[in-house]
Amino acid sequence: MVPAALPVAMPSIVLDHVTKRFGDHVAVDDVSLTFPDGSFSCIVGGSGSGKTTTLKLINRLHDPDGGRVRVGGEDIAGIDVIAHRRRVGWAIQRGGLLPHRSVGDNVAIVPRLLGWPPDRIAETVDRLLDRVGLPPDRFRARAPGALSGGEQQRVGVARALAGEPDILLLDEPFGALDAEIRVKLQDDVRSLHERFGLTTVMVTHDMVAALRLADQVAVMAHGRLRQVDAPRALWNAPADDAVASLLAPARAHADWLRDLAGP
Ligand SMILES: Nc1ncnc2c1ncn2[C@@H]1O[C@H](COP(=O)(O)OP(=O)(O)O)[C@@H](O)[C@H]1O
Ligand SMILES: [Mg+2]
Numbered sequence: 666m667v668p669a670a671l672p673v674a675m676p677s678i679v680l681d682h683v684t685k686r687f688g689d690h691v692a693v694d695d696v697s698l699t700f701p702d703g704s705f706s707c708i709v710g711g712s713g714s715g716k717t718t719t720l721k722l723i724n725r726l727h728d729p730d731g732g733r734v735r736v737g738g739e740d741i742a743g744i745d746v747i748a749h750r751r752r753v754g755w756a757i758q759r760g761g762l763l764p765h766r767s768v769g770d771n772v773a774i775v776p777r778l779l780g781w782p783p784d785r786i787a788e789t790v791d792r793l794l795d796r797v798g799l800p801p802d803r804f805r806a807r808a809p810g811a812l813s814g815g816e817q818q819r820v821g822v823a824r825a826l827a828g829e830p831d832i833l834l835l836d837e838p839f840g841a842l843d844a845e846i847r848v849k850l851q852d853d854v855r856s857l858h859e860r861f862g863l864t865t866v867m868v869t870h871d872m873v874a875a876l877r878l879a880d881q882v883a884v885m886a887h888g889r890l891r892q893v894d895a896p897r898a899l900w901n902a903p904a905d906d907a908v909a910s911l912l913a914p915a916r917a918h919a920d921w922l923r924d925l926a927g928p
Pocket of ligand 1: 691692710711712713714715716718
């Protein structure tokens with residue numbers, strides 16, 4: 666395996682020989698991986714390769730059967746779960762919004778849990794809706810069901826950011842969107858990452874998105890980490906056949922477009 670391409674001066678999230686089993690099935694198999702402070706990382710792999718499980722281990726939705734997850738040098742197994750989740754924003758496919766609550770109430774969930782005063786909550790909700798491109802006066806009072814898929818996902822990202830986390834975890838957040846909206850939302854998430862100074866880990870099966878957005882790409886297959894590299898290094902030197910085959914569709918596409926452009 667190729668070592669992480671980024672300097673690890675201030676490792677924010679470190680997986681140290683992490684294993685997670687479900688019965689006999691090893692969903693995450695001895696994974697060691699560093700997400701440097703302030704970096705934007707993508708975990709890429711086929712369905713069932715262990716991506717979501719890895720993300721849940723960072724959020725303590727699962728605890729490892731072996732190994733350790735450290736944040737800022739500290740083993741998160743020893744930290745209060747609620748205190749840990751407070752610094753982690755979590756957004757999933759289709760937004761995962763509560764259907765019977767307004768958009769504003771969905772974004773306000775974590776600030777309310779944190780007991781913020783109402784005026785601070787209202788100000789935060791409006792500011793975040795604005796930041797994710799949803800004018801608050803138009804969107805605050807609406808039901809999630811009255812929004813397009815892309816708008817719902819934007820609400821999901823706003824909600825993930827509402828508790829002022831240091832870490833943003835995104836699980837296939839753009840899966841169901843058409844290409845143009847997906848690319849726009851990806852760019853917006855990357856700029857929110859910069860603006861809020863986050864450490865972001867995004868799970869996706871979209872290799873092209875990962876190569877375009879990430880500082881480092883971690884490739885998983887069958888629970889194992891196959892390669893961690895900067896996008897250019899991954900593209901030019903896939904570590905094994907599993908990585909090469911995940912890159913193959915993008916390569917075929919690139920070749921086809923080059924041919925189409927002509928000599
Ligand atoms: N709660 C669970 N109970 C049993 N098996 C699970 C559970 N969560 C995930 N798995 C299994 O672990 C493997 C990895 O799952 P997951 O991390 O969700 O994959 P991915 O997100 O890469 O598609 C799959 O084979 C899945 O069926
Ligand atoms: Mg998944």
